[in-house]
Amino acid sequence: MLASLININKFYNGNQVLKNISLTIDESDKIGLVGNNGCGKSTLLKILTGSVEPDRFTEKDGIISLAAKTTIGYLKQMGGLDSENTVMEEMNKVFAPIHNAIDRLREIELEIEMGDNSSADEYQQLSSWIEANDGYNTDVKIRTILNGMGFSEAELDRKVSGFSGGEKTRLCISRLLLEEPNLLILDEPTNHLDFKTIMWLEDYLRTYRGAVLIVSHDRYFLDRLCTSICEIERGTLKRYRGNYSAFVRQREENDARQEKEYELQQKEIAKMEDYVARNLVRASTTKMAQSRRKQLEKTELIEKPVHDTKHAKIHFTYAMEPPLDVLKVKDVDISVGEGAARKTLVDTISFEVRRGEKIGIIGDNGIGKSTLLKIIQEQLPHKGKVHWNSNIKISYFEQESTNLNRELTVMEELHSRYPSLSDLEVRSLLAQVRLVGENVFKETGVISGGERAKLCFAIMMQEHGNVLILDEPTNHLDLSSKEAIEDALKEYTGTVIFVSHDRYLLSKIADRLIELTDGSYREHNYGFEKYLDVLRAEQAEQKRIADAEKFAKAAEAAKEKQARVYRNKQQRSADAARKNEMRRLEKEIDEFQAQIDALTEEISKEEVYTDYELMNSKCAEIDALKQKIDENFEKLIELDE
Numbered sequence: 001m002l003a004s005l006i007n008i009n010k011f012y013n014g015n016q017v018l019k020n021i022s023l024t025i026d027e028s029d030k031i032g033l034v035g036n037n038g039c040g041k042s043t044l045l046k047i048l049t050g051s052v053e054p055d056r057f058t059e060k061d062g063i064i065s066l067a068a069k070t071t072i073g074y075l076k077q078m079g080g081l082d083s084e085n086t087v088m089e090e091m092n093k094v095f096a097p098i099h100n101a102i103d104r105l106r107e108i109e110l111e112i113e114m115g116d117n118s119s120a121d122e123y124q125q126l127s128s129w130i131e132a133n134d135g136y137n138t139d140v141k142i143r144t145i146l147n148g149m150g151f152s153e154a155e156l157d158r159k160v161s162g163f164s165g166g167e168k169t170r171l172c173i174s175r176l177l178l179e180e181p182n183l184l185i186l187d188e189p190t191n192h193l194d195f196k197t198i199m200w201l202e203d204y205l206r207t208y209r210g211a212v213l214i215v216s217h218d219r220y221f222l223d224r225l226c227t228s229i230c231e232i233e234r235g236t237l238k239r240y241r242g243n244y245s246a247f248v249r250q251r252e253e254n255d256a257r258q259e260k261e262y263e264l265q266q267k268e269i270a271k272m273e274d275y276v277a278r279n280l281v282r283a284s285t286t287k288m289a290q291s292r293r294k295q296l297e298k299t300e301l302i303e304k305p306v307h308d309t310k311h312a313k314i315h316f317t318y319a320m321e322p323p324l325d326v327l328k329v330k331d332v333d334i335s336v337g338e339g340a341a342r343k344t345l346v347d348t349i350s351f352e353v354r355r356g357e358k359i360g361i362i363g364d365n366g367i368g369k370s371t372l373l374k375i376i377q378e379q380l381p382h383k384g385k386v387h388w389n390s391n392i393k394i395s396y397f398e399q400e401s402t403n404l405n406r407e408l409t410v411m412e413e414l415h416s417r418y419p420s421l422s423d424l425e426v427r428s429l430l431a432q433v434r435l436v437g438e439n440v441f442k443e444t445g446v447i448s449g450g451e452r453a454k455l456c457f458a459i460m461m462q463e464h465g466n467v468l469i470l471d472e473p474t475n476h477l478d479l480s481s482k483e484a485i486e487d488a489l490k491e492y493t494g495t496v497i498f499v500s501h502d503r504y505l506l507s508k509i510a511d512r513l514i515e516l517t518d519g520s521y522r523e524h525n526y527g528f529e530k531y532l533d534v535l536r537a538e539q540a541e542q543k544r545i546a547d548a549e550k551f552a553k554a555a556e557a558a559k560e561k562q563a564r565v566y567r568n569k570q571q572r573s574a575d576a577a578r579k580n581e582m583r584r585l586e587k588e589i590d591e592f593q594a595q596i597d598a599l600t601e602e603i604s605k606e607e608v609y610t611d612y613e614l615m616n617s618k619c620a621e622i623d624a625l626k627q628k629i630d631e632n633f634e635k636l637i638e639l640d641e
Helices: 041-049 087-113 120-132 135-148 165-179 195-206 219-225 244-279 286-298 369-376 410-417 423-432 437-441 449-463 479-491 503-509 528-564 569-602 612-640
Strands: 003-012 015-025 030-034 063-066 072-075 183-187 211-215 228-233 236-241 325-336 343-354 358-362 385-388 394-397 467-471 495-499 512-517 520-524
Touching (some): 015 228, 015 236, 120 135, 135 195, 165 183, 165 195, 211 219, 228 244, 236 244, 244 286, 343 520, 358 369, 358 503, 369 495, 394 449, 410 449, 423 449, 479 503, 512 528, 520 528
Parallel strands (some): 030 211, 030 228, 358 495, 467 495
Antiparallel strands (some): 003 063
């Protein structure tokens, strides 16, 4: 056990945010913490890390226990970085004790050279401590983490002040991973990360030797990583075994079972109450009636299931059936800016869209995805041809909701578009997307991004488009609203063209993908899961080629060196032995990597990640194999030199 919370309560402005919450975190737990916005997730994290105190009513309330060995690393939305440091200087701060110890070793070595052996014992202790903490490989560790988090070699000497907010968040994650706390707490870690970086972070955290507690709206991330999900709803916390998909399934099953048990008990109670009412006044049946009444009083009532009423109910419909061929894009360029400042992101792109297809457009930030959506709607100038067939009605979701009049209230926005709707009809439509109460009388410029998105969905429901074009539809939504829009798009029988970084949405909705790359594009005539398999295979092949090139360069350098050096018979024999040893080490590296790949695949299976002991064992095997690979690489370098 690393940490334990017992009977945690917290009030804000008279409202109880957390109610008797208890949670135990063990050494290998990978826990996802979910719940609607404002449910108390961040408050619970702050209580766990000691920055906020729980409210206590008795001595048994608000107990927070940490094991003596527990070290906590907490990533907030923005962490503290020294803006004047370079990236490497900031990362090296993590290893300051090790660097100080190495500096002291050098001092002692000089003392010994001068004949002073008084610090020999200290030298031995420091050497052992540095080796135990892998202190001579800190530079390799830093570069490995930073490379995985998307930082190039050229960026390592840049000052922190020169990076964007999203890049600074990635630096905070990098520093936290280097610290290696045995309880890692991450709040929305996938914000500002592209697909490749998220995939690297997932793989890294899956084999992380400590416990991980994550607040995230990234359902795919929770699916790939978590071994349990904790949901906070109406102030209480309930824990479910398994990943996010398992949590959704169990929650639905629990709700259905509780509903059935409640209804059965209510029927039984009604029968007993009716019997008591009819028989209590009769002399012959009074005792039986009194007995039933006592039985009723002792009955432990099953709580009526309180379903979250905040779930949006979104349905997209259309009346006009489109033709089979919907859209043809031919030799179109994706360009931004005007005049001399105009920049072409993609030289030419061509594709076709047919009725009922659901096409996901993916690619890095700034690659031109949103621009492409505007181009196919003829909102931006372009080369080439965009042709929509007849009987097409487009309904467009714009990422920043700029199509809304920020000075109109939510009610007025809908009335301005659909004046024939009564106030009651407008309120009913808004209630479907969970815009209720005073929020409907607020100006659209002051409501939250998620509320503006819901208003746009309400408008789209009235537009009845047979083609939906959506730009990051889940960006500002909480989990329940994301599920609502996902269900709506799954049920929709029309054509969908959407841009998204939401891998869960892409996985569930897209049957085709268009990937924008640097200056070009690729079409993938399959879903997102197959795309990820292809991407991983490409990355593995790139790594294999890079490794081969590295060894080839090393071999070429060795040949040049050998040509300059006279080799006698003894040298040739030693050289042959060295080459044989290098071949053996390279073969072992390939074998170890194959074992790591197999183990990584195993720990993604439910029967493994739900078994803590087995999960620990597999992770330990992976760590051991990685250590062997590192040792073999070091030996190869030595042999090459």
